[in-house]
Amino acid sequence: MVKPVICADIGGSFIKFAVSAKPGQIKLLDKIATPNESWQALSQALVTLIEQWQSNYDRDSALAISTTGIVDHVADTVFAGNIRAYHTHQLRRELSQLLKRPVYIANDADCFTLAEAHLGKGSNLPIVLGAIVGTGIGGGLVINGKIIEGRGGVMAEWGHGPITRTEVSIHGRLIHLPRIRCGCGQTGCLDTLAGARGIERLHLQLHQQSLTSQQIMTLDKQSDVQAELTIQVWLAIVSEPLALMMNILSPSIVVVGGGLASEPELIARLDEQVKALILNPINAPLIVPGIFHQDGGLIGASLLGTVDLL
Ligand SMILES: [Zn+2]
Structure with a gap:
């Protein structure tokens, strides 16, 4: 039985928050403005979203994030000119400690391409x-x-x-x-x-x-x-x-x-x-x-969290 995966698509303007019961299936739960400037505010927004919608997934469901910016998995950093909150933080390490669940992160263009490669035109x-x-x-x-x-x-x-x-x-x-x-x-x-x-x-x-x-x-x-x-x-x-x-x-x-x-x-x-x-x-x-140009970030994220693709 595949566990539901919590998916977040973090852009410069909004965070789209969803749950995926299986790869490619997305149920949008919430959409909030991105707290761009402060890591404290951004990480707390994720804590609040996960608590608020917890009846939709398990206590240890993974969080899979699609984000704007350059995602460097070796350094565990994201550089995004429009989300300064990321700077100097090790996202995967810090978020998995804070949220007490596995965290996956990939760039949004990579997530779109992943969605198309598994479920779309590719x-x-x-x-x-x-x-x-x-x-x-x-x-x-x-x-x-x-x-x-x-x-x-x-x-x-x-x-x-x-x-x-x-x-x-x-x-x-x-x-x-x-x-x-x-x-x-x-x-x-x-x-x-x-x-x-x-x-x-x-x-x-x-x-x-x-x-x-x-x-x-x-x-x-x-x-x-x-x-x-x-x-x-x-x-x-x-x-x-x-x-x-x-x-x-x-x-x-x-x-x-x-x-x-x-x-x-x-x-x-x-x-x-x-x-x-x-x-x-x-x-x-x-x-x-592409067929996922509207929601490729979330659909790609649902794939990230289900199978170890990175
Ligand atoms: Zn250029």
């Missing part, structure tokens, strides 16, 4: 690459059902490094691209031009028009000439680093998470464009929308 495939295109760019890699964490918890971060072109040619028109300083400290990262904020930035530069990424994508579907150009530039910028990473890792499938996962037509265009650039293309789709 089921039974050996190499599953998660490509997160949301507010920013992120990634995760699962090989043979296990998260590959990389040194210091950094893996599949295809949004960082000075990798974007300085110009792209769209139908013979040469378009100069801004090189913007990134939150990681470098200049010219894909992350600055390719996430939701990046699309908005591109559109503003190309057309001097301030629209949300959602508005730009909607206008593109309506064949608005300006939005079409923005999306063509975006596809050109994103496809090259993604193709490079696919040549390096040779994933069985690339599962898209984040806001872009709700745009299947755009992902199909990205798939076509990337397949024209990789060394071993196939006819079937290689880049597909």
Whole structure:
């Protein structure tokens, strides 16, 4: 009999708290604002949630956490720019002592990729690459059902490094691209031009028009000439680093998470464009929308807590 697992998805804004009776099954119990600044407040919030909902699980049920940030299992630390409460703390050791139960922690992009690799679009495939295109760019890699964490918890971060072109040619028109300083400290990262904020930035530069990424994508579907150009530039910028990473890792499938996962037509265009650039293309789709882009953190966490995948 598998014990229920307590699952928490800790983001910069909210903590989603749930119980999982079996991997992939999630019952959301609560959602609270994340106490970002204070470790005392954050750890106490978890104590309170676990006490409040204890009729849903056993006294020794594991707590499995999906979190934003870089999870370093060797140092037992999480670095998240938007959750300063984590800094200087050894999360797994301190939380398992405080909560008197096993604690598992993984990065949210890794949890999404794990969910897709076991229960979603990557089921039974050996190499599953998660490509997160949301507010920013992120990634995760699962090989043979296990998260590959990389040194210091950094893996599949295809949004960082000075990798974007300085110009792209769209139908013979040469378009100069801004090189913007990134939150990681470098200049010219894909992350600055390719996430939701990046699309908005591109559109503003190309057309001097301030629209949300959602508005730009909607206008593109309506064949608005300006939005079409923005999306063509975006596809050109994103496809090259993604193709490079696919040549390096040779994933069985690339599962898209984040806001872009709700745009299947755009992902199909990205798939076509990337397949024209990789060394071993196939006819079937290689880049597909994930099915767990809404709750991949909690579903991945439910897998972490049930089987020893790390
Ligand atoms: Zn960067």
